[in-house]
Structures are given as C-alpha cells and as structure tokens.
Amino acid sequence: MKTKNYILLIFLVFISNSVFSQVKEKEILSRNQIGQPKFIKLNETKITFDKKSTDDFLKKQFSLNENVTFKNTNETSFNQIQTKKLQQYYKGIKIEFGQITVSAKNNQIKTITGNVLNIKELNINPSLSEQNALGYALQKVNAIKYAWENQAMENLLKEETEENNATYYPIGKLVILDKNLYDDIQEPVLAYKFDIYSINPISRANYYVDANNGEILLVDAILKHVEGTAATRYSGNRTIETELNSGNFRLRDYTRGNGILTYNANHAFFDANGSLNLNGATDFTDNNNNWTATEFNNANRDNAALDAHWGAEMTYDYFLQNHNRNSIDGSGYQLRNYVHVGTNWGNAAWDGQRMLYGDGNFTFNALTSIDVIGHEIGHGLDQNTSNLLYERESGAIDEGLSDIWGAMVEFSAAPEKDTYLVGEEIMLNANNLRSMSNPNASFVAQPDTYGGNFWQDPNCNNPNPNQNDNCGVHTNSGIMNYWFFLLAEGGSGVNDNGDSYNVAGIGKTKAAKIVYRAQTIYFNSLTTYHDARDLTVNASQDLYGKDSVEEYNVANAWYAVGIGTLPQTVTHYIQGPTQLTPGYRATYSMNPYENATNYVWTIPSGCYYNYCWNINYGQGTKRISIAAGNIGVHEITCVIYNGNTIIGSQYLIVNVQNPPSGGGSGGDDPCGGIDPIDGVIYPPVECDPNALVAQKTYFKQIVVYDFTGKSVLKTQNSDYLDINHLASGIYIIKAELSNGEILTKKIMK
Amino acid sequence: MKKLLIVCIFSFLLINCNKDDENSKLPSCVKNFIDETLSNPAGSPRAKVYKYLYQTKIVFVLQYDHSDPISVVYSEDCEVLCDFGGITQENNCEDWQNAEFIENIWVDVR
Numbered sequence: 001m002k003t004k005n006y007i008l009l010i011f012l013v014f015i016s017n018s019v020f021s022q023v024k025e026k027e028i029l030s031r032n033q034i035g036q037p038k039f040i041k042l043n044e045t046k047i048t049f050d051k052k053s054t055d056d057f058l059k060k061q062f063s064l065n066e067n068v069t070f071k072n073t074n075e076t077s078f079n080q081i082q083t084k085k086l087q088q089y090y091k092g093i094k095i096e097f098g099q100i101t102v103s104a105k106n107n108q109i110k111t112i113t114g115n116v117l118n119i120k121e122l123n124i125n126p127s128l129s130e131q132n133a134l135g136y137a138l139q140k141v142n143a144i145k146y147a148w149e150n151q152a153m154e155n156l157l158k159e160e161t162e163e164n165n166a167t168y169y170p171i172g173k174l175v176i177l178d179k180n181l182y183d184d185i186q187e188p189v190l191a192y193k194f195d196i197y198s199i200n201p202i203s204r205a206n207y208y209v210d211a212n213n214g215e216i217l218l219v220d221a222i223l224k225h226v227e228g229t230a231a232t233r234y235s236g237n238r239t240i241e242t243e244l245n246s247g248n249f250r251l252r253d254y255t256r257g258n259g260i261l262t263y264n265a266n267h268a269f270f271d272a273n274g275s276l277n278l279n280g281a282t283d284f285t286d287n288n289n290n291w292t293a294t295e296f297n298n299a300n301r302d303n304a305a306l307d308a309h310w311g312a313e314m315t316y317d318y319f320l321q322n323h324n325r326n327s328i329d330g331s332g333y334q335l336r337n338y339v340h341v342g343t344n345w346g347n348a349a350w351d352g353q354r355m356l357y358g359d360g361n362f363t364f365n366a367l368t369s370i371d372v373i374g375h376e377i378g379h380g381l382d383q384n385t386s387n388l389l390y391e392r393e394s395g396a397i398d399e400g401l402s403d404i405w406g407a408m409v410e411f412s413a414a415p416e417k418d419t420y421l422v423g424e425e426i427m428l429n430a431n432n433l434r435s436m437s438n439p440n441a442s443f444v445a446q447p448d449t450y451g452g453n454f455w456q457d458p459n460c461n462n463p464n465p466n467q468n469d470n471c472g473v474h475t476n477s478g479i480m481n482y483w484f485f486l487l488a489e490g491g492s493g494v495n496d497n498g499d500s501y502n503v504a505g506i507g508k509t510k511a512a513k514i515v516y517r518a519q520t521i522y523f524n525s526l527t528t529y530h531d532a533r534d535l536t537v538n539a540s541q542d543l544y545g546k547d548s549v550e551e552y553n554v555a556n557a558w559y560a561v562g563i564g565t566l567p568q569t570v571t572h573y574i575q576g577p578t579q580l581t582p583g584y585r586a587t588y589s590m591n592p593y594e595n596a597t598n599y600v601w602t603i604p605s606g607c608y609y610n611y612c613w614n615i616n617y618g619q620g621t622k623r624i625s626i627a628a629g630n631i632g633v634h635e636i637t638c639v640i641y642n643g644n645t646i647i648g649s650q651y652l653i654v655n656v657q658n659p660p661s662g663g664g665s666g667g668d669d670p671c672g673g674i675d676p677i678d679g680v681i682y683p684p685v686e687c688d689p690n691a692l693v694a695q696k697t698y699f700k701q702i703v704v705y706d707f708t709g710k711s712v713l714k715t716q717n718s719d720y721l722d723i724n725h726l727a728s729g730i731y732i733i734k735a736e737l738s739n740g741e742i743l744t745k746k747i748m749k
Numbered sequence: 750m751k752k753l754l755i756v757c758i759f760s761f762l763l764i765n766c767n768k769d770d771e772n773s774k775l776p777s778c779v780k781n782f783i784d785e786t787l788s789n790p791a792g793s794p795r796a797k798v799y800k801y802l803y804q805t806k807i808v809f810v811l812q813y814d815h816s817d818p819i820s821v822v823y824s825e826d827c828e829v830l831c832d833f834g835g836i837t838q839e840n841n842c843e844d845w846q847n848a849e850f851i852e853n854i855w856v857d858v859r
Contacts, residue, residue: 270819272827274782274811347835352792352815364837375836379816383793390794390816398816423836433837444838470794470818474838525793 022061032115033184036062040112049082049104057109058086058100062116067091070100081105090119095176096193096208117178119188126190126211130172133192136214137170137207141247143198150199170194177208177217191217202226202289203244219246228289230306231296234369234425235414238310242289250283251309256316257332262309262339264302265356269342276351278338300340301359304366308337308357311373314413315405318374319381322412322509323516328380335377339368348372350379360426369425370417374409378402386523392458393528395473400480401519403436407484408512419508420485436485439478446478450529450562452496454478479529479561486557487511493560501560506553514540514554533558545640545648547572574638574652580628581657582608585616589623590638593648596622598641606630608656631656705732775809775854778827782811783855791859794818798854803830804844807851814857 029039040061047057055070070086077083081103088098100114126133147153147168158166172192179187190211197204204223209216221244228242228249241253241260251262263281271277284305286295296303312335319325327333336354345358348367355376360366379402382388388398403422411419418424423433430443439446440454447455456472469475485491490505505511517539518532527535536554544550547570555567576588590599601624604613608630618624626636633655640648704713707730733745775783779798786796792814799810803822808830812820822830822842833840842848 270811270821270829270832272778272829274778274780274821274823274827275785342832345832346839346841347817347819347832347837349817349819349835350815351813351819352789361841363839367836372836376817382816387793390818395794402816469838 033182034186035184036116036118038113038115042109042111047109049084049102049107049109054084054086054102054109058112058116061112062118064116064118065120068116068119081110082107086114088116090117090122090176090188091124093124093174093176093190095119095188096191097178097181098176117176117186117188119176122176122188122190124174124176124190126174126192128192128209128211128214130192133172133209133211133214134170134194136209136216137192137194137196140207140216140219141196141198141203143200143203145198145200147197147199147204153199168197170196172209174211175208179210179217181218189217195222197223200288203247205244221245226289228286228291230291230310231293231303232307232310233297233301233303233366234307235310238306240291240306240310241313242286244289245283245285248285248287249289250285251305251337252283253309253313256313256320257327258334260309260312260316260335260337262305262312262337264305265338265341267340267343268338269345276341276356278354281338284339301366304357304359304368305337305339307366307368307370308339308355308373311368311370311409311413312337312355312377314370315374315377315409318405318409318412322408322512325381328377329384333380333384335380337373339366348376350376350383352383355380360428363428365426365428367426369423370414371403371406371410371422371424372426373406375402375406375422377409378405381405382519385520386527387525388523388527389525390473391470392460392473393476394526395470396458396476397480397523397527397529397532399473399477400484401515403434403477403481404484404512404515407436408508411508420489422481434478434481436481437489439482442478444475446475446481447496448478448482448561449496450479452562479563480532483557483561483563484511484515486560487514487553490553491560495560495562497562499559499562499566501556503557503560504549504553506550510544510550513543514550517542529563533564543649545646545650548649549573549651550649570650572640572648572650574636574650576636576652576654578652578654579657580654582628582631583611584628584656585625586628587623587625588636588638588652590640590650592622593640593642595642596640596647597643600639600641602637602639604629604632604634604636606632628654628656631658700736702733702735705734707731776823776825776827778823779809779811779854786814786857787859791857796857798856800851800854802849802851803842804848808848809854 023040023042023045027040027042027045028037029041032038047053058064058070059068067090069089071089073085073087075082075084083101083103086100086102088095088100095117097115098117100112100116102109103111154167157168158164172194175191175193176188177191179189191208192211194207194209196207202223206220206222207216208218223244226242226244227239230238230240232238241255242249243252243254253260262284264284265278265281268276268278268280284302291306293303296306316327316335327335337357338354339357340359341356342358344361346361346364347358349356355373357367382398382401388394390398406422407419410417420436421432422436424431427433427443432443434442434446439448445454447453454475456468456475458471458476460468460471486503488505488508488511490503492502494500514536518536522535522538523532533555537551540548540551540554549570552567552570555564558564559566572591572593574588574590577586580586598620599622601615601619603615603626606613606629611627611629613629614627616625616627633653635651635653637649637651639646701716702714703711706712712726730746734742736742782798794814796814797812801808801810807825809823810820811823812818817834817836819832819834821832824830831842833842833845
C-alpha cells in the first residue's frame with residue numbers, strides 16, 4: 001500500500017509537471033518565425049492567473065532562466081475577462097518588444113499572446129559610454145538642427161511637463177534588443193535607446209545603438225505621419241499628409257480611411273502580356289517634407305504626383321464631410337494613385353482598383369488636376385454603388401456623375417477655380433475638356449438637350465470604344481452635367497426642343513446631396529435618363545419632402561434638358577421678407593400642409609454686434625417671428641412633419657445687408673421702427689445697442705410720449721409701430737404686454 | 750433519334766475544336782488578356798477584343814473593363830502600338846480612321 005502511494009505520488013507529480021510546463025500542441029494556435037508560440041489558447045490546460053503561477057508557466061513554456069522576470073505594466077478587466085500586459089526583463093534590463101498579454105476568466109488563464117526573447121547569458125555592462133553611443137546615433141541622423149537646439153520648443157516642453165529639467169536632448173537607456181528581429185535566429189544585444197527629435201529635416205525616432213560597437217541596430221519612427229507642404233502643379237501650395245520612412249518622407253497618408261498612397265509608375269504601361277504591370281512602381285520621396293517647385297516642377301512633371309496626392313485627400317475629405325462616406329466603398333477603401341503611367345500618355349483612368357495618370361503630351365498637360373482626380377475616384381464610387389453599365393445611357397450617366405463629383409471636389413477644395421469647367425487646367429490648346437454650364441462648348445461638343453444637337457444614338461447596335469465611345473458615354477453625359485448645373489445654379493433659355501425653361505438654382509450643396517442619394521440608393525446598372533429623372537425626384541422628396549422647392553427644381557431642371565414635363569408650381573412656400581437688416585424682426589409663414597403635426601424652422605446663426613439670429617416665437621407652428629443677425633445671404637428653412645415623417649420642406653433665401661445710417665423708413669429699417677411682436681423695442685446697434693427690453697410675448701398696446709409727457713403716437717395689437725415721422729427728440733415708449741406687464745423705454749430719435 | 754444525337758455531338762465537337770483552334774492562333778498577349786480578365790470579377794463595360802487591319806497589318810484592340818476604359822492596340826507580335834479611350838478619349842493611333850474592322854474576337858459575356 002505504501003509503495004502504491006509513492007508510485008501514485010510520483011505519477012501525479014509527473015502529470016502535474018508536464019501539464020504545468022507545457023501546453024498541448026492543439027492549444028498553440030500560431031508560432032513566430034523561430035517556432036515560438038505567439039498565440040496560445042488554453043482550452044484544457046489549467047493555470048491560475050496569479051503572478052507566481054503565470055510567471056512560472058511562462059518561464060517553463062518559453063524555457064527562460066532565473067535571470068528573466070516579468071513586470072505587470074497594465075491590468076484591466078472587462079466583461080469578466082481579466083487582462084494583464086507583462087514586460088520582460090533580463091537582470092533588471094528591459095527587453096524591447098518582449099511583451100506578453102495574458103487574459104483570464106474566473107481566475108483561469110485563457111489566452112497568452114506576444115513575444116519573448118530567450119537569453120541564456122548576456123553581459124549587461126556596456127563597452128561604450130552613453131555619450132559615445134549618442135555620437136553614433138547623431139551621425140546616423142545627420143540633421144541640420146535638433147529640437148533641443150530650439151529654445152522655444154524646449155520652453156514649451158518644460159511648460160507642458162511642468163518640469164524645469166525637461167529637455168529633448170536624448171538620454172540613453174540601456175535595453176536588450178533582438179538584433180535579428182525578423183529572422184529565425186534570436187540574437188540578444190545590449191543597446192542604448194535614444195529618442196532623437198530633429199526639426200531640420202523634421203523627424204523623430206528611437207535609435208537603438210549597439211552598446212559595445214556603436215552599430216545602429218534599429219530606427220523606430222515616432223513621428224510617422226506628418227503634414228508637409230506641397231507645391232502642386234495646378235493648385236499652388238497645399239498641405240498634404242505624408243509618412244516618414246527611413247529618414248525620408250513619402251506620399252502615403254494613413255490618416256484617411258485605409259490610406260491614400262501615391263506611387264511613381266515609372267512610365268509602366270500595358271506590356272507584351274496584355275496587362276498593366278505596376279510592380280516596378282516606387283515612392284516619391286522628399287528629405288524635409290517641403291515638396292518644393294524647385295525639386296518637383298521639373299521636366300518629368302514630378303509635381304503632378306503632389307496634385308494627385310492632395311487631390312485624392314481632398315476627394316476623401318469631401319465625401320466624408322458632406323456625405324458621411326468613408327472612401328468609395330464606405331469602409332475606408334485604400335485610394336492608390338499611379339503617376340507617370342506610360343510615356344507621354346495624355347490620359348487618366350480608373351482601372352477598377354486604382355487611379356492611373358499620364359504625364360500628358362502635345363494636347364494635354366499632366367492629367368492630375370483636382371477635377372480629373374475627383375472624376376476618376378468618382379468612378380470608383382459608382383463601382384461601389386449603382387455600378388452603372390458603362391455603355392449607352394447608363395454609361396453617359398456614369399460619366400456625368402463622375403464630372404459632378406469632380407466639380408464638387410474642386411469646389412470644396414479650391415472654390416476659386418471654375419467649378420463647371422472640367423479639366424480646364426490640363427488642356428494645352430483649349431479652355432476645357434468639358435463644360436458643364438455649356439456642354440455645346442466642350443472640347444468635343446456635347447448635347448445640352450436629350451436627343452438634341454450633338455446627341456449620339458445611345459442605342460447604337462454595338463457599343464464599341466473606338467467607333468462610338470460605347471454609344472456616346474462621354475458625349476451624352478452633357479445632359480447629366482447641364483441638369484446638375486441648372487439645378488445648382490439656375491438658368492433660363494430655350495432648349496433644342498424649342499421649350500422655354502427657367503430654373504431657380506437650389507445651390508451646389510443641396511443638388512449634390514440629391515445626386516448622392518439617388519446614386520447610392522436608387523440608381524442601378526441599367527438606369528436611363530428618364531429613370532434618373534424620376535429617381536432624383538424621389539431622392540429630393542426623401543431629403544426635402546414632397547412638394548418642396550427642391551423637388552420642383554429637380555423636375556424643372558430635367559424639363560430644361562428635355563426630359564419629363566414641366567412640373568406644376570409648388571403649392572407650398574414660405575412667405576416673408578427677403579431683404580433684412582441686422583436686428584430686424586420679421587415674420588415668416590408657411591401655407592398649411594394637410595396632416596401637418598409639426599413645423600420645424602431652421603434659421604441661420606451668427607451675430608452683427610449684439611444682434612444675433614433668433615427665433616422669438618412660433619417654433620413648431622406655421623408662423624414664426626425671427627430676429628436677423630449677421631450680414632450675408634442666408635437660408636430659412638421649414639421642415640414639415642406628420643408625426644415622425646417628413647411630409648414637406650421649404651426654404652427661402654434672405655439677404656441681410658448693412659443697415660442704412662441715420663433714421664429709417666420703418667419697414668426694413670429698424671432704426672425708425674418698433675417691432676412689438678415679442679416685446680422687443682429697438683433700433684439696432686448704431687441707434688441703441690441696448691434696446692432689448694423683453695421677449696416672447698405680445699404687446700396689447702404701445703403709447704409713445706414726447707418729453708413733455710404728451711401722447712404722440714398710439715397703437716393697439718399691431719405688429720409694427722412706425723415712428724419715422726416723429727420729429728427728432730427724446731421719447732418715452734410705454735408698452736403693455738399681453739400678460740399685463742408694462743414696459744417703458746426711453747429712446748432718442 | 751440516335752443518328753440525330755450522334756450528329757449533334759459531332760457538330761458540337763467540331764465547333765469546339767474549331768474554337769480551340771482559333772484561340773490557339775491568337776497572340777499570347779490576347780490570350781493572357783482574356784485569361785486575366787476571366788480570373789477577375791466582370792467589369793463594366795465588358796472587356797472585348799477586336800481585330801482590325803491597320804496600316805496594312807493585322808492588329809488586336811483590347812478594351813479593358815473599367816470606367817474611362819483604355820483600349821490598347823497590339824500587333825500580332827504583341828507589341829503595343831497605340832491606345833485610345835480614357836477620360837480624354839484621346840486616340841494616339843495615327844490614321845486610325847482608316848483602320849478596317851475585321852471582326853469581334855471576344856467579348857466577356859459573363
């Protein structure tokens with residue numbers, strides 16, 4: 001019996017030791033390049049989460065000796081899962097990148113991930129002094145000026161850290177680093193680690209210097225993505241996002257979606273295999289992130305790459321900021337520009353995955369103007385949304401949509417340019433590639449009327465690229481372009497059908513929102529122009545309600561280009577003054593909608609001195625009183641609801657101008673009048689900036705007394721009291737509000 | 750009925766043999782283009798191959814299947830001669846207006 005117990009005990013020790021020291025093979029989900037487990041998931045092996053058990057397990061699992069220790073750097077708990085991050089040390093010296101993450105549930109370890117460095121024996125006494133090692137590092141950086149040499153930066157650091165001794169001057173820390181970080185043999189090396197920040201050229205990185213021989217073992221960039229300045233070919237100096245890589249900057253921006261990358265195709269073109277081989281593409285680089293004209297405006301037209309990079313960034317920003325879309329697929333699709341495609345290639349294309357830009361020839365300059373870039377990326381958007389078949393009418397709509405996005409990106413990024421000319425900067429012998437505002441005047445004339453002059457038969461038998469441009473996709477896109485122009489800006493005339501049209505523009509922003517919704521929600525591969533009319537009307541109803549001014553103008557603009565009938569005039573609209581002065585109080589009303597339960601008004605924001613836009617009363621009803629604020633052209637909108645459903649939307653453009661000096665006429669000039677609607681007695685700033693006396697109630701009666709106490713003017717239940725005809729002098733205004741309150745105000749006229 | 754079936758099978762084989770035979774005569778660049786196109790999802794417009802007589806020589810026009818598509822003109826020896834299409838619709842094939850269309854070689858009908 002005794003012998004049996006011993007045997008059992010030995011057996012148990014053996015079993016527990018083997019379980020404790022090594023996990024089952026199937027619990028190791030992945031290994032690193034040296035065969036070391038880097039992801040262990042314990043489904044059967046039981047190990048408790050306490051420090052001793054964890055450390056013992058790790059040491060045995062990774063065959064680490066007694067000189068290795070682990071320090072807990074971070075411990076968290078979420079949803080009953082405990083996690084701790086362990087930093088590996090050897091004889092008290094930190095091992096760079098030796099980090100393990102352990103997670104547990106119910107105090108039992110579930111996963112172990114990370115890397116450890118296995119060190120049998122290592123001398124931890126450096127041969128080099130810290131200063132000598134720094135000398136090697138600085139020799140590698142070779143900067144003109146460093147952050148610690150800039151007093152302003154030094155002062156700011158001291159201020160931010162609240163430490164008088166804080167400095168950017170590098171302080172070496174002894175660490176242990178695997179010299180062969182990515183190889184299959186580990187080689188631990190004692191090293192100095194320096195954080196070196198240079199400002200000319202700008203860079204910041206951790207430099208690892210071998211503590212025995214001064215070899216630079218690793219440069220780990222801290223300052224990775226930085227803003228640079230680019231002297232673009234077509235858009236002047238612009239700020240671009242770049243990436244620091246091995247001491248140089250390259251045109252890679254990982255701050256937008258999954259990235260915007262601009263490559264030099266090095267004149268690659270379609271090869272003898274029938275394919276475009278871009279494997280030889282390289283980065284454009286710059287040593288100080290100041291991409292100057294001296295460097296890049298050369299015979300190769302290298303500065304075209306700067307336009308491509310900036311333009312793609314601006315296109316990304318436009319869709320994110322205006323349509324809440326994260327790149328063309330909505331999920332951060334990486335946008336890749338290839339510049340210098342072909343030799344003297346006068347073209348640009350979206351190849352289904354990336355953008356290709358040629359350098360131009362005798363007809364075209366480099367094909368990287370902002371609208372061309374927006375156009376090509378616009379094709380990528382279409383591929384991810386309506387995916388219009390690129391031939392006949394659907395292909396023409398595809399082309400038109402790309403021109404629209406090119407124009408909107410250009411307007412967003414460079415509003416000083418001519419929004420409605422496409423490719424005006426790339427043409428060497430003409431002023432545009434296409435004109436959206438006058439399609440007939442395009443480089444190759446386009447129609448402005450469906451079926452009108454320059455219209456190509458979209459039902460040609462065989463859509464062929466060289467015979468008919470896939471049944472006229474680049475020609476018939478003039479219809480889409482001109483429709484958008486009219487919708488955004490307005491215009492009148494007689495189309496090729498002899499029909500007179502008069503369209504009131506609703507502005508670029510609203511027009512683009514309608515197009516975006518139609519394209520991303522309603523258009524499909526076979527959408528025709530007549531479909532597009534109905535679907536954009538539908539989109540406008542979604543956004544602005546049925547019977548809105550926007551809907552009317554969408555249909556009206558289609559009528560102008562020969563599609564659909566003249567729409568019936570809108571029956572609902574906002575009534576009220578369109579010319580205002582700061583501080584002027586006005587009433588706006590909407591003729592009532594059937595079944596309306598709520599009228600939500602939106603007015604501008606902004607002030608002129610102390611006169612700010614304000615809704616005094618009436619929100620939620622069909623009539624509001626407002627006070628005008630800052631000078632400029634503004635929009636007052638009203639969205640009409642039935643419950644939670646939008647059943648209408650209207651807007652009115654109002655123009656707030658400088659008030660005339662001196663007395664006014666009473667009507668639009670607040671200097672001469674008293675608006676009693678909500679108990680505000682004013683004139684505006686130059687008359688009396690402190691005139692506001694009450695709000696949100698009605699006057700029952702207003703009486704104006706002269707300085708002798710004589711009543712000179714009186715009104716009851718009036719919206720306005722004109723004091724313009726009163727002689728100059730001091731007057732007392734006594735107003736009785738609807739709640740019985742009496743207000744008095746002294747004014748000087 | 751048996752005879753009819755035999756005739757049908759024979760005709761089918763003959764047609765396919767002819768097709769294979771035709772395909773084997775295509776330049777390698779055209780065959781590669783077709784293979785590469787078919788190895789990817791279908792694009793728009795459809796990828797196509799046309800045969801032309803251009804400046805007294807047989808050429809093949811490869812139209813790629815994406816927006817602003819490029820059409821590249823290859824010689825029978827797979828030399829790139831010129832191209833057209835793209836956003837500018839530029840055609841840098843000199844005297845292309847006198848090229849003579851011979852036949853459609855292939856269309857991606859997927």
